[in-house]
Amino acid sequence: MVRAESRGVAGDEIRRHNLGAVLEHLHMTGPASRSDLVAATGLNRSTIADLVGQLTELGLVVEGPAPSASGPGRPSLVVSASPEGAAVLAVEIDVDSIAVATLGLGGHVFNRLRVDRPRGRFSPEETVQDVARLAAPLLSSLPDDRALVGIGVGMAGITRRPDGFVRLAPNLGWHDIPLGNMLAKALDVAVPVRVANEADLGALGEYRRSPRPGVRHLVYVSGEVGIGAGVIVDGAQLLGADGYAGEAGHTLINPEGVRCRCGATGCWETEAGEAALVRRIRSLKGKTGTALVEAVTARMAAGDEETQTGVADIGRWLGLGIGNLINIFNPDVIVLGGLYSDLYSYLEAAVVGGARSSALAAPFESASIIRGALGSDAPLVGAAELALADVFSDPARIAAG
Amino acid sequence: MVRAESRGVAGDEIRRHNLGAVLEHLHMTGPASRSDLVAATGLNRSTIADLVGQLTELGLVVEGPAPSASGPGRPSLVVSASPEGAAVLAVEIDVDSIAVATLGLGGHVFNRLRVDRPRGRFSPEETVQDVARLAAPLLSSLPDDRALVGIGVGMAGITRRPDGFVRLAPNLGWHDIPLGNMLAKALDVAVPVRVANEADLGALGEYRRSPRPGVRHLVYVSGEVGIGAGVIVDGAQLLGADGYAGEAGHTLINPEGVRCRCGATGCWETEAGEAALVRRIRSLKGKTGTALVEAVTARMAAGDEETQTGVADIGRWLGLGIGNLINIFNPDVIVLGGLYSDLYSYLEAAVVGGARSSALAAPFESASIIRGALGSDAPLVGAAELALADVFSDPARIAAG
């Protein structure tokens, strides 16, 4: 309600919108018959026929006969998003790994590659070269060169979306890097390069590519080096005035806590982040990332007591912070990703308990706390969605361009 | 970006939207020439003429000659929202007062009435009767009976918007009250009654009826009995899955803190709310609301030391929590209302200091922390906006109905 857009809308925008709505529906919920589309959009049969016709001409969808007839009446043609119609390159630049993937409409994954890197300081130039080397074979093996419509990049840091500028990536030691431009140059492509925060993309991925009917409000909480949060409010990403929204990892939760690398004291991530886990379980000292997860899993399986109490402790703090997010956002679902996804089975009880104790009853009951369905791929999938967004906002322009 | 609406849009919706956009623009930013409207909406001159013509016929706007010519060229007619075209009744049910007002398009206040009530337990029935008694003369003195298009009600509590149902109003001892229906019956009117949370309406009022160009993200923090927050994200209210969003007063900020009436320990409002102030300054014991504000003001003026440190302490906690909200929402502006508005001059330094210490530098710099421009009227103004929203979503239907 209460729109503050005073922008007017003309006739051609409505066509763009409807074209995009049909394509997006197919992309998000999978193949659908024309009748389904009529029901989902509320548009007329003739209009759907026209829209689907145009999308077919653009090569973005394909029509086929219904797989199996179900009831009386003429069977409706089934429309599917065509992965070859629009493909994107998704890139994830992480503290200890780099991943690239090519994906098409409908979520089809053409190819994927992830390489680990030691957790160190890589320069932006090195990193861009690495990405280019990894991505080159994936791009050249795309079914059709014309198909590439955009590049999405996720990274742990503060980014400016419009021009793909990295303001600050503390774990890589980067600041003020024109990453978008650098990547476009290194990859030698003319498509737009979108750069966004990793947790935001994790939220986007989990929201748009996991079938959770009725969910419109989602909070994604990811444990990496720190804690990142991405928020979907009524189906749209929460970005804030400058795209810095979602820095829940640096909210104060314990004034008696330890000093955070951000300079403050008692931030959520100092109590529930990776460092807190290592701090509490002395035998984990020095371990990070995958090695940390493996070590914890092994010690939990062995019934190590210090690990059990440490994990429960982290879980409780994590849950307390999640309760805060539940009070603030009243989401349908809280999705745990990254470290918390890997250790979910050990954390679950403590997290739910912590959330229950800090959240109010009403919003707590509306929110389910779950492990991410995409696992560690969520940010990569989200990066693809980010790049595909242009297609849905104007299918005709992209496919023609 | 990334819309998840798969709804189609037909031709008549675009007219509704444009009609509403023009009217809303006039309502929010005041009278504008036709040329201004062309620039603001991006629509064609002929279209604006047509739209303004229809709005004039509906009685929602009036056209007049330009007040004074400014440059060369034919002067453009000035269009203004007509307060008599659509009026609403705004109601605020507070812990220690009840307010009613009639307002028209453009924000014009026809009449206003506020009566204090002792802070006690009033039954819903009594309260509805009181509201009806207060509102009756205001309604009957409206310029035209047809003009009343809706009723907006704000109250401290958890409400369900669609049907004006009050789930829980702890400070009044209410739960599960069909307030919307009761008011409609008592007032004997056929217009819709919208009920919403007071802090949400404060945010709405401050956002929509204060000229702050460029602001699209606003957080309203109001100190009443507890702390309520209302959030505007990209121009729209943050409601969450069930309308419970914004319960920032019950986020955990100090695990070593005192027990909150919500059952948890260390909630923000236990550290920075009215009760915390009284707890810290013993001489204030028993005082609440206006009396409390007056007492604090008097003691501050007298240079009372306990009061000074107490107020600074509250201000710091308030600021720490505001820093959290800045990290989470990256808003353009944080607006303080209620108690915090009244005591703003004493709180400001501590609040800004606290916020700076808990917020990250980047979002902190984007956010200005200010006192509400509407003072204690913000929720009432917001209630009017809530009731008026129907007009903007379909001007023709309302004015015709």
Added chain:
DNA sequence: ATCATATGTTGGAGAAGGCAACAAAACCCG
């Protein structure tokens, strides 16, 4: 095989905004 049912197809109608040409109302300047 025929009927009922649901869907695709086609042509025309209606609504909305854009466009271009013209008329009108101001200012500017000699």
Added chain:
DNA sequence: CGGGTTTTGTTGCCTTCTCCAACATATGAT
């Protein structure tokens, strides 16, 4: 004081998009 310039209101026509109704088509049921 009058013509030129500039900006805006007005009017009629055009394009685009969706909707509607009638008809054709493809399946299941009897």
